[in-house]
Every structure is written in C-alpha cells, then in structure tokens.
Amino acid sequence: MVLPSVLNADFGDLGGELQRLTDAGARALHLDVMDGHFVPNLTFGMPIVEGLRRHTDLPLDVHLMISDPLRYAGPMVDAGADMLTFHVEAVDDPAAAAQSIADLGVAVGVAINPDASMDQLEPCLDHVDMVLIMSVQAGFGGQAFNPIALERLRSLRNQYPDLLLEADGGIKASNIADVRAAGCDCFVVGSAILKSDDYGKAIDELNDQIASANPSGANISPGQEATR
Template sequence: MLKIAPSILSCDFANLGKEVNDMKLAGADLIHVDVMDGHFVPNISLGLPVVASLRKSTDMFLDVHLMISDPLTYGPQFADAGADMVVFHIESDSPPQAVIDAIKSKGKKVGISLKPKTAAQEVFPYLDQLDMVLVMTVEPGFGGQKFMADMCPKLEIIRRECERLGLLTMDIQVDGGIDNNTIAAAYSAGANVFVAGSALYGKPDYKKAVDELREHARSAI
C-alpha cells in the first residue's frame, strides 16, 4: 500500500497541531517526526514534549524517526509519549535486538533505518521482527538535500529479501529528497512509504500536493 508521510521538520512549528491535522485532511497517511540529538547527526530537532503534545492534538499515526545515539534509553520514552512507531538507526550505539525488544514491550511498532553507506544486508537478521525498514536517501541530519538515486538498488535488495521470507506486507520507507520528480524511481524500486518535507509543507494546497505525489509514484507502474 502506497503511503504518504509528511515530515513536520518542514512545517510551521508555530502552528504545529494545525499543520499536522491539515495534512490529515489532505489525505496523508501518517506523520513523520524527525528526532535529532546533535550527536548521532550534526543537528538538533525536537524531543519528547513535542511528541506528547502532538499526541494530544491529533489521532494521526505518529512515525518517530530517532536519529540519536541511544535509542535503547529514549525509544521506550517516545513510545510512552505517544509514538505509534519508533524507528531507530542500526548504526546507533544501542544493540538492535535490545531496542526492538524494548519498543515491542510497549506495544508499539518498530522499524530500523539505514544510512546511505550501510549495506542492505545489515537489516536482514531482524526483518521478521520489524514493521518497517527505512532507507535514507540522503545523509540524515538536514532537510532539503538531493535524492540519492543510487539508493534504489538497496531498496530492491531489501524488498526481494522480504518477499523471499514471505514478509509481503513489510513497509519500506524512503526519507530524503522525495518529490514529484523522484518518487516514481523509489516506488518502482520497492519503497511504499514516502517521507516528504518541502514537497508537501512548502506548497499552498496540501491536498493537491499529496495527490500529486501519489499520482507521480503510480506513474512508475
């Protein structure tokens, strides 16, 4: 199933609740929340209080992407704060299995993210325990970067392995540089969940922007 995930990193933070619910009305499927600690990536974004506030103001599915060094400590806290899914980086300092177990113990969905230089095979041992794999199509830490088309083979490898294992409903998400010009390549390579920032929140008509992304993705079929 094709899903559109607006990234609030590009929204108007002075009107965060409204921005999120406007995307719901526009037909978005989930909200992507980027959490950066200034250590794992060279930038700092938002934290637990923002997720907790969002949870009170929307019923949208909150997909929280932890670009942090210690997801084992903070992942469960974001789950408690209201995240519906916690996605952490396999390159973090925390043991992946321990993080998966900690998030699942909270009754929440869990995903693993891969930086561009990390091989697809790194996630294979955990696939049967995951709800989603996130393939970064830019270097994590900053918005507005150009889509890395050379990540498409990685998407293909992960999708093929999921199919081999019978994980036919696995979500594969891409984050970075997704717009009307790049979404079709990612979709045809195996991604089905698309994080978009300025391609959505930078537009005057959110519904039109969401619809156009879907149409351009499906043009790859």
C-alpha cells in the first residue's frame, strides 16, 4: 500500500491537499513529526494530526522523529493517530517503549535510520506491529534512496515472514518495484506524489509498479494490521 507523506503537502491549503489525495485513491496518510532535536528539522505536532482527523477517516500513520516519543505518544493518540512509530535510536528500552505505546490502544511501529545497527531492533521485534526501514536519513524530504534499505528489508522478510514492513525515503515509480520485491508491504511516498501535477496518476503508476513485482499487490493498512 502506498502512503502519501503530507510532509510535501501545501500547508497553506492542507484541506485541499487532503481532498486531492482522497480523490486520488489514497488509503492512508503518513505524518512526519519532527522536533528539531532528534532530527535537524521542525514540522508539526498534535494540532495538525487533530485537524486532519476531523476531516478524514483514513488511517493516520504518525512517524515520531523526536527525542522523547513516549512523552507525546498519549497526546498523539488523543489527536487521532492510528499508528505511532518511534525511532529505535531515540529510546533506551525499545521493547518497553513499544509496550507503552501498545497500551494506548494503537498499532506500534519502530523505525531505524540507515546508519544505525540493525541489532538495535532485536529487543522489540516481538512487541511491534511494523518495522519502518528508512531509506534516507530521517529529517528532510526529497532525499535520494539509499539501497541499503533493500538489504535490510530482505533480511527482515526472511527472518520474520509475517512482520509488516514499511519503507520511507526517496521512493518513486522507478524503484518501488525493487522495494516491493525486497519484501516491503507499505511504501511512504512524498515528492513522487505531492510534487506531481496529477496525484491520481502518480498513485496509479506506483501501484502498477508494485503489482509488477507482486501481482497480488500490498493491501494492508496500518489500522488493519493492528487487529491481526
């Protein structure tokens, strides 16, 4: 499933962007929350999540690129998040962090940057619904795809065949089939959709490429996975 990232949206017309993405066939939205500390960029917080929730029933996949994810987990859930993803590099005990988020009644994801050791994921893999493999260093949109993500996706898929896998960063029509073939289920896409003239055409092209790597497609939503 393709999840448009609102990081690349026109925030001066966020309602219009939401309508265009919905009309284009988006089935979930990816929201990047950045604190200017864990990553060198600032985006938005609970008011934007809450505002989007008031105007859509689409699942909201909230990616916490912040230094203290547990401090804001509850308020994000109250604002309307369906899935919260924290960075393994941001917490001392990832298994405990995952359980704390799960206790809030939402799906749990754990993210890892390209320069972080995959060994950090091991303690929490039995406690999360999804692993987000960053194919760029977290913090800014529009970066080039790092192929190390393909190796990581293949490794996780081989070891954990039932684990939901997501990838984020530099994904576009020319590489999304490779990402799917590596075992990815959910694809966060920003510029390739939001910078295009026709969101529907862009999403259709991405889905066609996914189908070319896997004829059955990838049809799991973050909200659905939480109920498995």
